[in-house]
Structure formats: C-alpha cells, structure tokens
Amino acid sequence: MDGLQTPRGTKDILPQEQPYVDLVINSFRSVVESLGFQKIDTPTFEYRSVFVRSVGNESDIVEKELYQVQRLAGAEGSGSEAGRESTREPLVLRPEGTSAVARAYLEHGMQTWPQPVKLYYISSMFRYDRPQKGRYREHHQLGLELFGELGPHADATIMLAYWQFLSRIQLTDSIVFQVNSLGDETCRPRYRKKLKLYLESQRQHLCADCQRRLATNPLRVLDCKVESCREIASQAPVIIDELCLDCKNHLTTLLEYLDALKISYQLNPHLVRGLDYYRRTVFEVIDAYDAANQASISGGGRYDGLIKLLGGKDTPAVGTGIGIERIIDKLIERGIKPPVDTRPAISVIALGDKARIGALQVINQLAGTPYRLNFAFSKDSLKAQLKAAARERSMQAIIIGSRELFDQTVILRDMTTSLQHTVALAKLNQELVDRLLNYDPSQAPVAPIDPDDLAANPENPDNLLDPLTATTADAMSSAEERSPVETSRDSQSSSVSVSPEITSSESVSRFSIIFVNISRLTNTPRATVKLPLILAFHRSRQSPNISRRSNTKGIWIAKTIWLAQSN
Numbered sequence: 283m284d285g286l287q288t289p290r291g292t293k294d295i296l297p298q299e300q301p302y303v304d305l306v307i308n309s310f311r312s313v314v315e316s317l318g319f320q321k322i323d324t325p326t327f328e329y330r331s332v333f334v335r336s337v338g339n340e341s342d343i344v345e346k347e348l349y350q351v352q353r354l355a356g357a358e359g360s361g362s363e364a365g366r367e368s369t370r371e372p373l374v375l376r377p378e379g380t381s382a383v384a385r386a387y388l389e390h391g392m393q394t395w396p397q398p399v400k401l402y403y404i405s406s407m408f409r410y411d412r413p414q415k416g417r418y419r420e421h422h423q424l425g426l427e428l429f430g431e432l433g434p435h436a437d438a439t440i441m442l443a444y445w446q447f448l449s450r451i452q453l454t455d456s457i458v459f460q461v462n463s464l465g466d467e468t469c470r471p472r473y474r475k476k477l478k479l480y481l482e483s484q485r486q487h488l489c490a491d492c493q494r495r496l497a498t499n500p501l502r503v504l505d506c507k508v509e510s511c512r513e514i515a516s517q518a519p520v521i522i523d524e525l526c527l528d529c530k531n532h533l534t535t536l537l538e539y540l541d542a543l544k545i546s547y548q549l550n551p552h553l554v555r556g557l558d559y560y561r562r563t564v565f566e567v568i569d570a571y572d573a574a575n576q577a578s579i580s581g582g583g584r585y586d587g588l589i590k591l592l593g594g595k596d597t598p599a600v601g602t603g604i605g606i607e608r609i610i611d612k613l614i615e616r617g618i619k620p621p622v623d624t625r626p627a628i629s630v631i632a633l634g635d636k637a638r639i640g641a642l643q644v645i646n647q648l649a650g651t652p653y654r655l656n657f658a659f660s661k662d663s664l665k666a667q668l669k670a671a672a673r674e675r676s677m678q679a680i681i682i683g684s685r686e687l688f689d690q691t692v693i694l695r696d697m698t699t700s701l702q703h704t705v706a707l708a709k710l711n712q713e714l715v716d717r718l719l720n721y722d723p724s725q726a727p728v729a730p731i732d733p734d735d736l737a738a739n740p741e742n743p744d745n746l747l748d749p750l751t752a753t754t755a756d757a758m759s760s761a762e763e764r765s766p767v768e769t770s771r772d773s774q775s776s777s778v779s780v781s782p783e784i785t786s787s788e789s790v791s792r793f794s795i796i797f798v799n800i801s802r803l804t805n806t807p808r809a810t811v812k813l814p815l816i817l818a819f820h821r822s823r824q825s826p827n828i829s830r831r832s833n834t835k836g837i838w839i840a841k842t843i844w845l846a847q848s849n
C-alpha cells in the first residue's frame with residue numbers, strides 16, 4: 283500500500299461525513315446570500331507575491347507554511363505566457379482566502395462597482411503546518427469579504443452574518459466573539475514604539491524568531507505560540523490604551539452595535555491577529571465550553587491596508603474566514619446532527635436478467651425526480667430483494683419481471699401495506715406523485731425496518747410471494763411481550779418503537795396489531811412517552827389513511843403503521 287494513502291495532514295471526506303459538510307455549507311450560503319454576499323472562486327494556486335505582499339514576508343504563513351507548486355520542464359507552453367511565467371515566479375497553493383480575493387478585487391476593477399462589494403467563498407486552503415487535532419494541511423474554509431465601507435457597521439455586518447450562521451447550526455449558545463482594535467497608521471506607530479521598548483527589556487526571554495521580529499515587526503511577538511513569549515506578551519502594554527480618537531470611536535460604536543444585536547462578545551485587549559494587514563477591528567470566535575483551551579474557532583477583522591499593499595488605492599475592507607472542519611468538530615462535540623435525508627425512498631427490483639432492461643428504463647425515467655432510488659440489480663429472489671428494500675426504508679418498490687418488460691408496465695408495491703398494482707411505465711411518474719405527494723418527511727422511516735417485525739396484510743394476493751408474512755398470532759404475542767409503552771432508543775437513530783395502548787378497541791377492531799414508530803422526540807429522550815394516540819384510519823385499496831397527531835411535547839407519531847387483520 284506504499285503511497286496509496288492520503289498525504290500526511292490531509293483526509294478524505296467520506297459519504298457519511300458529507301451531511302455535516304452540507305449542513306455547514308448550506309447554512310452558511312443561505313445566510314450570507316440573504317445578506318447580499320456574492321460568491322467568488324479564485325484559483326487554487328497563485329503567484330507567491332500575492333501572499334508575500336499581503337500577508338508579509340516574516341509571517342509564519344510565508345516563512346514556513348507555503349506549499350510551492352512545481353512546474354515541470356516543458357509544460358510551460360510559449361508566447362503570451364512570457365512575462366511572469368518566464369521569470370519563473372514561484373506559484374504557491376493558496377494558504378488563505380483574503381489575499382486572493384483582494385487580488386481579484388483589484389484585477390477585475392471592482393473598485394468601480396457599486397460599493398460595498400460583498401463577496402463570499404468556499405475553498406480549500408493549504409498550509410504546511412504540523413498536523414494536529416482539528417488542523418489539516420488542506421482544510422476547507424468559508425470566507426466573507428466586504429470591500430469599500432469604512433464605518434463600523436461594515437464590521438458589524440460581517441459579525442452578524444457569522445453569528446446568524448452559527449445560530450442556524452445551533453452553535454451560538456456557548457460562542458463568544460473576542461474583540462479588539464489594533465489601531466491604524468495614526469496610533470499604531472506610537473504603540474509600536476512603546477511595545478518595542480517593553481520587549482527590548484525582555485529580549486533574553488524571547489524565542490529566536492521573536493528576537494528577530496523585534497526589529498522588523500514587534501507586533502508579531504504578541505502572536506508567537508512559544509510559551510515564554512506568550513508569558514511576556516501577556517504583560518505587554520496593550521494598544522487599546524493608545525488608540526487615537528477615531529479608532530476609539532470606531533471600536534465603541536462597533537460594541538454598541540453588537541450590544542444592540544445581542545451578539546455575545548468580550549473585549550480582549552491582548553487579542554492580535556497574525557497577519558500584517560489588519561487595521562482597527564480584529565475578532566476571534568471562542569467556544570466558552572472549551573474555555574480551558576480558549577480555543578479560537580476562527581477569526582477575522584478589518585484590513586483597510588490590504589488593497590494598498592497589493593498595489594491598489596486605499597480601500598477599506600473587513601472579513602472573516604471560518605474553518606469548516608472546526609465547525610464540524612463543534613457540531614459533533616455537541617451532538618448536533620445534520621438533517622436526515624427526507625426524500626422518500628423507492629426500490630427498483632428486477633426479476634431475472636432480462637428484466638434489467640425494464641429496470642434501467644425505470645431508473646432512466648426517474649432520474650432527477652425528488653426520490654431516493656435504490657437499485658442493486660441483484661440476482662436474489664424477490665423475497666430477498668424486498669427485504670433489502672425494507673432495509674433501505676423504501677416507501678414503494680417497483681418490480682419488473684419479464685412479463686412487465688413485455689407489457690411496458692411495472693408492479694408498484696406499497697411497502698407499508700404490501701398492496702401491489704400494475705402500472706403502465708408511461709404513467710409511473712404520475713402514479714408516484716399521487717402516492718407520495720402528501721408524503722410527510724417526518725414519516726420517513728429513520729431506522730431500518732426489520733422485516734421480520736412486520737405483519738403483512740393477509741388480504742393481499744401477493745402474499746404468496748411475501749417474505750414479510752407473519753401470522754397474526756405471532757404478531758399478537760410479540761406485541762404482548764412489549765410493555766404498553768415501550769421505548770427503545772439507540773443513539774444512532776433516535777427512533778422509538780411503541781405499542782400504544784388502544785383505548786377504543788372498537789374503532790380499530792379490524793386491526794389488532796399496530797406498531798407505531800416515532801420518528802422524532804424533542805427534548806425528552808428518555809422521558810416516559812405517553813401517547814394520547816388517536817388513530818383514525820380507513821382502508822382503501824390504495825394505502826391506509828393514517829392520521830398523524832402529535833402530543834403536547836412535540837412528539838411526532840406514526841411514522842409507519844403496520845397493520846394486521848385479526849379474525
């Protein structure tokens with residue numbers, strides 16, 4: 283297996299993890315698009331100077347963490363590519379999003395667009411960093427950038443977008459913004475001088491990197507991860523005491539806005555951000571549950587100096603970058619689950635090799651419809667395939683044998699009632715719409731159905747084929763074994779099986795066994811479930827008509843009801 287694995291510090295995101303990714307990305311998109319942010323994609327790699335100019339030469343990112351892209355000899359082409367390509371300016375994988383988006387802002391003349399220009403991106407970032415928990419060499423980031431607005435309302439816009447996103451995925455309860463101001467050209471030099479003086483006095487305790495940074499950029503010392511340096515940084519003078527009037531006003535106004543928006547924040551005068559281009563507002567998002575680590579989930583701030591660094595005219599800007607992996611870790615820590623797939627499932631079953639043509643026709647016809655199709659083209663018996671369909675939680679099974687293929691029909695089987703009908707292939711889609719139109723997602727089976735648990739309808743002629751048939755007596759006794767209200771909750775599915783007490787036996791006299799699955803419990807997972815269960819249903823040839831009631835605690839009843847006739 284040499285070489286056949288992901289590179290160190292990277293990971294595959296497998297299908298079972300994708301619902302988390304989707305939850306995060308979809309929530310983010312819906313919030314920021316509603317706020318007028320537009321999507322931008324920049325290349326995965328850029329000229330190195332994009333990051334050297336913006337992030338700064340002495341930053342860890344540029345010094346140690348850049349992945350350089352190697353051009354292979356002869357791959358260059360000729361002619362127009364000349365210029366920078368011929369100078370072999372290094373290409374690097376994008377280590378962060380803001381510089382690349384700012385480069386695009388300049389390159390495409392977005393200064394001439396109506397301001398502010400509000401952009402968002404969802405991209406991979408690459409850093410040659412020591413891999414550790416929650417940190418990957420390729421990670422995925424959500425980013426927001428707002429250009430052309432100087433006032434603190436722009437900062438507030440970014441933070442409220444972030445907050446709304448967190449609230450959408452239920453993460454706000456322990457989240458706090460830590461906020462600071464790094465000042466601007468007016469007040470920062472004054473502070474820098476004062477800081478430098480202090481750091482000089484501690485020089486011998488600083489790490490080698492910081493001793494060097496002292497001359498070039500003393501502010502970076504405050505961001506050093508080395509323990510001794512952090513100690514010194516914690517005692518350093520803070521910029522907030524040195525802010526000029528404009529910067530002070532900017533900060534206090536922003537905090538007023540945050541108060542009004544009820545966004546939790548703390549002022550943290552020791553907060554600095556690792557990148558040179560920040561001005562005034564910087565913030566980090568801290569998980570209060572993880573207070574011991576004061577682990578920053580991500581951060582952002584105002585970078586009014588960036589566009590100028592890249593060669594443009596002074597342009598105010600503010601933004602944030604949010605690590606998707608970090609957010610997913612938080613969701614998992616909190617037990618917040620992505621929504622289950624609520625599309626009704628349909629199994630397509632071919633009986634025999636020839637019928638596969640018909641099955642493929644059906645699949646072709648149903649591709650792109652709002653159902654989840656299950657098909658395996660198995661050689662198994664109908665019985666085994668129906669069991670599989672039940673395991674797949676299919677609501678309907680479409681069965682095709684050679685006769686159906688010849689007639690251009692299918693057998694449509696309602697998996698709940700076991701009733702089957704022959705339907706012309708041409709009318710299949712409409713028939714499915716009719717059957718599944720009033721389908722309630724909360725009725726979607728959330729746990730695999732155990733076919734052995736089901737009692738079939740003896741009236742149904744196809745029961746000769748039916749693997750699910752259990753005698754009424756069997757079903758009766760298994761029902762008696764259950765306590766009247768039996769809950770069994772497994773951590774996977776939060777599903778509960780209940781044999782309800784039926785108070786009015788008259789109304790359901792024809793049906794002695796009723797199993798009810800409860801698809802969703804809110805808040806009270808293990809609480810005694812008392813179900814004022816009122817089932818009103820009548821039987822038609824189509825499917826049972828089941829009324830669904832919820833009790834006052836918000837318990838949804840009757841995901842699936844299985845019926846057996848008593849004699």
Ligand SMILES: [Zn+2]
Nearest residue numbers: 489492506511
């Ligand atoms: Zn240091």
Ligand SMILES: [Zn+2]
Nearest residue numbers: 466469526529
């Ligand atoms: Zn200032």
